[in-house]
Amino acid sequence: MTSFIGTWALVRMALRRDRIRLPIWIVTIAAMVVVVAVTLDDLYPSVQARVAIASTVAANPALRSILGPIFDPTSVGGLVAWRMSFAAMVLVPLMALLTVVRHTRAEEEVGRLELLGSTVLGRRAPLTAALIVACGASVAIGVAVGSSLALYGEDLAGSVALGLSYALAGCVFAAVAAVAVQLSGSGRGATGLAVGFLGVSYLLRSIGDATTGSALTWASPLGWVLEIRAYAQERWWVAGLLFIFVLVLTLAAYLLVERRDHGAGLLPSRPGEPEASRWLSGPWGLAWRLHRTQILGWTVGLFALGAMYGGVADGVGAVLSETPELEEIFRQIGGEQPLIDAFFATTMAIAGLITAGYVIGATLRLRAEETGLRAEHVLATAVARTPWALSHVGVALAGAVVLLLSTGVGAGLTHGARVGDIAGQVPTLVGAAFVQLPAVLVLAGLTLALIGLAPQMTGTAWVALVAFLLLGQLGALLQLDQWLMNLSPFTHLPTVPGEQVRAEPLVALVGMALALGSAGLVGLRHRDVG
Amino acid sequence: MESVISITGLVKTFGRTRALDGLDLEVTKGEVHGFLGPNGAGKTTAIRIMLGLLRADSGTVEVLGGDPWHDATELHRRLAYVPGEVMLWPHLTGGEVIDLLGRMRGGLDPRRRASLIDRFDLDPTKRGRTYSKGNRQKVALIAALASDVELLLLDEPTAGLDPLMEAVFRDRINEERENGRTVLLSSHLLAEVEALCERISIIRHGQIVESGTLGELRHLTRTSIDVELSTPPTGFAELAGVHDLEIIGRRVRCQVDDDVLGGVMRHLALLGIRSLASHPPTLQELFLRHYEGEADRAWGEAGR
Numbered sequence: 001m002t003s004f005i006g007t008w009a010l011v012r013m014a015l016r017r018d019r020i021r022l023p024i025w026i027v028t029i030a031a032m033v034v035v036v037a038v039t040l041d042d043l044y045p046s047v048q049a050r051v052a053i054a055s056t057v058a059a060n061p062a063l064r065s066i067l068g069p070i071f072d073p074t075s076v077g078g079l080v081a082w083r084m085s086f087a088a089m090v091l092v093p094l095m096a097l098l099t100v101v102r103h104t105r106a107e108e109e110v111g112r113l114e115l116l117g118s119t120v121l122g123r124r125a126p127l128t129a130a131l132i133v134a135c136g137a138s139v140a141i142g143v144a145v146g147s148s149l150a151l152y153g154e155d156l157a158g159s160v161a162l163g164l165s166y167a168l169a170g171c172v173f174a175a176v177a178a179v180a181v182q183l184s185g186s187g188r189g190a191t192g193l194a195v196g197f198l199g200v201s202y203l204l205r206s207i208g209d210a211t212t213g214s215a216l217t218w219a220s221p222l223g224w225v226l227e228i229r230a231y232a233q234e235r236w237w238v239a240g241l242l243f244i245f246v247l248v249l250t251l252a253a254y255l256l257v258e259r260r261d262h263g264a265g266l267l268p269s270r271p272g273e274p275e276a277s278r279w280l281s282g283p284w285g286l287a288w289r290l291h292r293t294q295i296l297g298w299t300v301g302l303f304a305l306g307a308m309y310g311g312v313a314d315g316v317g318a319v320l321s322e323t324p325e326l327e328e329i330f331r332q333i334g335g336e337q338p339l340i341d342a343f344f345a346t347t348m349a350i351a352g353l354i355t356a357g358y359v360i361g362a363t364l365r366l367r368a369e370e371t372g373l374r375a376e377h378v379l380a381t382a383v384a385r386t387p388w389a390l391s392h393v394g395v396a397l398a399g400a401v402v403l404l405l406s407t408g409v410g411a412g413l414t415h416g417a418r419v420g421d422i423a424g425q426v427p428t429l430v431g432a433a434f435v436q437l438p439a440v441l442v443l444a445g446l447t448l449a450l451i452g453l454a455p456q457m458t459g460t461a462w463v464a465l466v467a468f469l470l471l472g473q474l475g476a477l478l479q480l481d482q483w484l485m486n487l488s489p490f491t492h493l494p495t496v497p498g499e500q501v502r503a504e505p506l507v508a509l510v511g512m513a514l515a516l517g518s519a520g521l522v523g524l525r526h527r528d529v530g
Numbered sequence: 531m532e533s534v535i536s537i538t539g540l541v542k543t544f545g546r547t548r549a550l551d552g553l554d555l556e557v558t559k560g561e562v563h564g565f566l567g568p569n570g571a572g573k574t575t576a577i578r579i580m581l582g583l584l585r586a587d588s589g590t591v592e593v594l595g596g597d598p599w600h601d602a603t604e605l606h607r608r609l610a611y612v613p614g615e616v617m618l619w620p621h622l623t624g625g626e627v628i629d630l631l632g633r634m635r636g637g638l639d640p641r642r643r644a645s646l647i648d649r650f651d652l653d654p655t656k657r658g659r660t661y662s663k664g665n666r667q668k669v670a671l672i673a674a675l676a677s678d679v680e681l682l683l684l685d686e687p688t689a690g691l692d693p694l695m696e697a698v699f700r701d702r703i704n705e706e707r708e709n710g711r712t713v714l715l716s717s718h719l720l721a722e723v724e725a726l727c728e729r730i731s732i733i734r735h736g737q738i739v740e741s742g743t744l745g746e747l748r749h750l751t752r753t754s755i756d757v758e759l760s761t762p763p764t765g766f767a768e769l770a771g772v773h774d775l776e777i778i779g780r781r782v783r784c785q786v787d788d789d790v791l792g793g794v795m796r797h798l799a800l801l802g803i804r805s806l807a808s809h810p811p812t813l814q815e816l817f818l819r820h821y822e823g824e825a826d827r828a829w830g831e832a833g834r
Contacts, residue, residue: 186620186659271623271653271655271656271657272621272622272623272625272626272655272656272657273623273625273626273655274623274625274654274655275625275626275629275654276625276626276627276628276629276630276633280622280626280629280630281629281630281633281634282633282634283634285630286619286630289621289622290619290621293621372617373613373615373616373617374617374618374619376578376581376583376611376613377613377627377631377670378631378634379581379583379602380581380583380606380609380610380611380613381606381631381634381635381636382603382604382606382607382634382635382636383603383606383634384602384603526585527585528583528584528585529583529584530578530583530584
């Protein structure tokens with residue numbers, strides 16, 4: 001048991017460091033659930049109204065794909081469980097995995113953990129403490145969500161099941177991150193692995209749910225989270241399955257801890273070139289070298305996303321013709337094509353959000369270079385600040401273009417192959433993907449502005465992305481004012497394919513991105529570095 | 531003498547902390563200048579201002595005849611910098627970093643690069659994250675020494691090196707001096723500065739408290755005397771200019787101000803000298819003298 005010595009001291013320290021961060025996550029998610037419950041109750045007060053809305057949802061494969069199926073629309077709780085599922089599938093897992101990386105690998109990287117490790121501290125203590133904090137926060141979210149809905153008057157068993165599904169979603173990805181930090185040599189790499197696992201889980205589930213009854217849903221832990229079926233004859237054994245999954249991952253992480261050295265990952269480091277190649281000779285060469293692995297990984301991921309959505313798109317109508325009531329709706333909206341268009345528009349909107357996430361992370365590498373004391377090597381040579389900043393931002397934006405391109409190509413190839421029109425589908429869907437670019441540019445500009453003008457607050461870029469995600473997900477449902485919706489650059493993008501593209505909003509977004517970016521560059525030129 | 535670094539009245543504050551408080555510094559062409567001070571005295575801040583990484587609040591700074599804030603890139607072609615804490619890119623090899631920094635500075639001499647790698651015994655195929663602190667330091671040192679520049683700004687460059695590598699480093703700095711390069715060497719290692727530098731500036735609380743050649747600084751200070759007398763020691767307490775007096779039987783140890791040395795020697799001669807050892811102050815003693823006030827104050831505060 002000596003390998004756990006010092007765990008509680010670390011837990012206390014982590015809670016102190018996160019005394020603002022974690023309460024914000026917990027309160028925001030619980031408050032959203034309550035607001036959505038009140039709104040849905042208001043909009044659909046009767047069982048008939050709720051069943052009616054649920055049947056139109058069932059008719060929309062894009063919505064099923066994003067949020068999962070509605071298992072039982074008769075209660076408000078059942079609708080809330082469906083409508084807020086992205087909190088369980090994205091927000092809680094992100095909170096948990098970021099917390100674990102932050103208190104293990106990231107600490108180890110900057111050497112703070114070494115300082116503590118030389119005091120009385122067991123080998124497993126840091127990982128245990130991080131898991132306690134991350135799982136504790138997930139359980140807190142689950143308790144807050146479950147108890148609020150129970151107090152609102154929803155079914156007690158359903159509320160417990162919903163809270164449990166949120167808590168377990170967090171614990172699963174805390175455990176995933178615990179394994180990832182053993183495998184990778186850096187905090188950034190570990191975050192990438194864990195987020196990648198989250199992305200694949202979401203993708204599998206969303207494709208499984210777009211084509212009902214697919215085994216793919218069961219291949220994803222996020223599928224299990226939804227399959228607990230809160231407020232719809234809860235299936236408690238699925239919660240047991242998730243619990244076992246958490247235990248297995250945690251045990252694996254502990255075994256890996258024993259097998260690696262402090263500061264090192266398990267994936268080995270090979271010797272490299274004794275001399276720099278011709279390409280590695282200036283800021284652009286360096287930036288490309290630093291960003292290329294990440295760009296490659298994201299490109300493969302988004303190509304797979306596009307290809308998998310493209311592969312199921314032509315089947316989205318098939319589900320509908322199975323039942324007569326749905327077939328009626330189907331005919332009213334003009335056949336299959338609008339459905340497929342809407343499905344792709346949604347796919348591209350997701351790709352846009354993911355690309356925005358990539359571009360924020362990639363642009364923030366500028367700041368990481370600075371705080372990591374690597375920027376000063378470059379800035380003490382004949383490289384000026386603006387070219388240095390532009391090299392990173394330029395490579396990040398080129399990466400964003402490649403990401404969107406590969407999503408469009410992936411979707412175009414598989415969908416085109418299914419409908420026998422590759423030559424026509426590839427350009428159409430690449431165009432649909434590129435429509436997202438102006439909004440992505442705005443987030444890159446915002447990040448650069450923060451780096452130049454408020455370098456202590458660069459995390460705000462992530463807050464903005466989550467806020468835009470929430471506006472997109474909940475804005476229409478909560479009937480928010482248009483000016484509030486307009487804050488998100490994604491609000492201004494046309495729904496493509498299926499809608500005429502107007503140039504004005506896109507040009508305005510690009511202009512805004514340029515203004516933000518220039519302000520950032522000016523700020524960077526006039527402030528202290530380091 | 532042509533001046534390479536010329537700083538007057540430099541002030542830099544971070545929030546409420548006054549990191550530099552009217553710093554003056556003069557480094558002339560071709561000298562190895564020691565920039566000596568304890569941790570937190572402001573050495574790194576001053577060097578980062580000389581590089582144009584930080585902006586001065588007030589005062590004038592001239593490096594190689596230019597303003598480091600406005601002419602940064604032009605000046606950076608003519609100087610090389612080794613930071614006190616060298617962090618490297620995790621996936622780049624040491625060899626790649628040396629080449630990259632050299633190229634961004636405007637080229638480096640391949641023969642010098644090879645000989646430096648050899649003499650510092652560096653494996654250039656290892657990746658940044660696998661190097662120890664000392665090896666990271668070597669990478670930055672080789673990158674700086676291999677490039678063809680007029681001025682070297684070295685911030686505690688030997689902090690992670692073992693004694694063998696420290697000796698290699700000293701040899702190289704002596705060669706640089708012969709080649710006519712100017713070196714600003716910040717350090718809190720007194721022996722290093724004493725061995726390498728002809729002129730020294732001592733910084734404390736963001737101000738230069740003493741500046742000059744080692745000889746000039748010693749002139750301001752005291753000589754240590756360790757003497758065994760043939761008669762019981764008397765009358766020392768009345769002598770002005772005698773410090774840190776220690777009397778054990780007939781043995782007397784003390785520090786004597788140079789201007790009263792003659793009087794003290796006459797007094798000793800009257801008492802009868804059996805054996806006498808005397809040496810000029812080491813930098814250590816010089817240093818302690820500058821900081822003894824601080825130590826006293828720290829004790830005083832702790833006692834309160």
